[in-house]
Amino acid sequence: MSSKKNILKLLALADVKINGSRPWDIRVHNPKLYSRVLSKGNLGLGESYMDGWWDCEDISELIYKLLRGGLRDKVRNINMVISWLIASILNLQNKSKAFEVGEKHYDAGNDLYKLMLDKRMVYTCGYWKTAKTLDKSQEDKLDLVCKKIGLKKGQKVLDIGCGWGSFAKFAAQKYKAKVVGITISKEQVKLAKKNCKGLDIEIRLQDYRSVKEKFDHIISLGMFEHVGVKNYRNYFKMAKRCLKDNGLFLLHTIGRNSSVKSGDLWYHKYIFPNSMLPSVKQIATASEKLFVLEDWHSFGPDYDKTLMEWHKNFNKNWDKIKDKYDERFKRMWNYYLLISAGSFRARQTQLWQIVFSKNGVEGGYKSIR
Numbered sequence: 001m002s003s004k005k006n007i008l009k010l011l012a013l014a015d016v017k018i019n020g021s022r023p024w025d026i027r028v029h030n031p032k033l034y035s036r037v038l039s040k041g042n043l044g045l046g047e048s049y050m051d052g053w054w055d056c057e058d059i060s061e062l063i064y065k066l067l068r069g070g071l072r073d074k075v076r077n078i079n080m081v082i083s084w085l086i087a088s089i090l091n092l093q094n095k096s097k098a099f100e101v102g103e104k105h106y107d108a109g110n111d112l113y114k115l116m117l118d119k120r121m122v123y124t125c126g127y128w129k130t131a132k133t134l135d136k137s138q139e140d141k142l143d144l145v146c147k148k149i150g151l152k153k154g155q156k157v158l159d160i161g162c163g164w165g166s167f168a169k170f171a172a173q174k175y176k177a178k179v180v181g182i183t184i185s186k187e188q189v190k191l192a193k194k195n196c197k198g199l200d201i202e203i204r205l206q207d208y209r210s211v212k213e214k215f216d217h218i219i220s221l222g223m224f225e226h227v228g229v230k231n232y233r234n235y236f237k238m239a240k241r242c243l244k245d246n247g248l249f250l251l252h253t254i255g256r257n258s259s260v261k262s263g264d265l266w267y268h269k270y271i272f273p274n275s276m277l278p279s280v281k282q283i284a285t286a287s288e289k290l291f292v293l294e295d296w297h298s299f300g301p302d303y304d305k306t307l308m309e310w311h312k313n314f315n316k317n318w319d320k321i322k323d324k325y326d327e328r329f330k331r332m333w334n335y336y337l338l339i340s341a342g343s344f345r346a347r348q349t350q351l352w353q354i355v356f357s358k359n360g361v362e363g364g365y366k367s368i369r
Helices: 003-012 033-050 061-070 078-089 098-105 110-116 132-147 164-174 186-195 229-242 264-271 280-287 301-316 326-347
Strands: 026-029 054-056 156-160 176-185 201-205 217-222 243-256 292-298 347-355
Touching: 003 033, 003 347, 033 054, 033 264, 033 326, 061 301, 061 326, 110 186, 110 301, 132 243, 132 301, 132 347, 156 164, 164 176, 164 201, 176 186, 176 280, 186 201, 217 229, 229 243, 229 280, 243 280, 264 326, 280 347, 301 326, 301 347, 326 347
Parallel strands: 156 176, 156 217, 176 201, 217 243
Antiparallel strands: 026 054, 243 347, 292 347
16 A cells, blocks of 8 residues: 555544645645655654645644544554664663753743743743633743642742743742742743842752752742653652652643653654653652652643644744744744644643642642632
């Protein structure tokens, strides 16, 4: 059977057509697309889009349909096998490699993120329970985090993966907390220090493994995806070592429905080097006998909304930054935002906020939503 016939057969399972008229149908510009996708899987599909070999009016809905149609489990190739073998043998997220994702992704340009994100520059999932705008969804998320850890005036918080200082600034201003934020991005450190000037906040260019002091609480918003399964146990050991006995540790992370040892090849090459998403089992195993799990809050569909807002902002403001990036970068970035949204929409990717204590909250932890 030809490559094209194989692809058409697979797409039919997800109600997707080639050169169809619906928003999620694929328009093929280069017939070499079929063999490239069969040989390289997700990597070939993404690179083909970046190269202009195909287009789609609504990529997020295309990915939603492909994932709900079960195509992820039906397509396997040698590149995926090699990726799994490498991740099994090597520690792709060891200390010497920790700064790679900062240099590749988070240092891509503060101007890009300023125009794409909300006014606080929060680069994690918003909380859309009552919010109607991106700004409000992110403010509500930051407030939710503070409430979940019971943050009080004067308490010292460690923010692992602090980004541009959005949580640190919010917690210091609204809750009068002291915050130490760490990140592996030089560009984030520069802007975070500027954003948090005059507040009781310390921003550091530092790997989480190097933190030694004690904190009243620890939070981590959207950083655990870069830790890697080989380092999960040490990550939780570090959190326990640095958390005071009565403190709480809130872990906010993207997750997946099954356990793997490596991430998506296209994401690894173009967006998040050495990243991988944890499963419930992996988190539970890594934290066992170190922490008491107090609360597990899942709101993955909110990330679909957040990503679509980022996508809208990115394209609305493209003319302001297009002199710094080429057209291939634009296609790559749009593809990244839209396939991510589609994955959350299909419920193949999750968003979790998990609260841990060291010894169990006396009388029980009161869940906050």
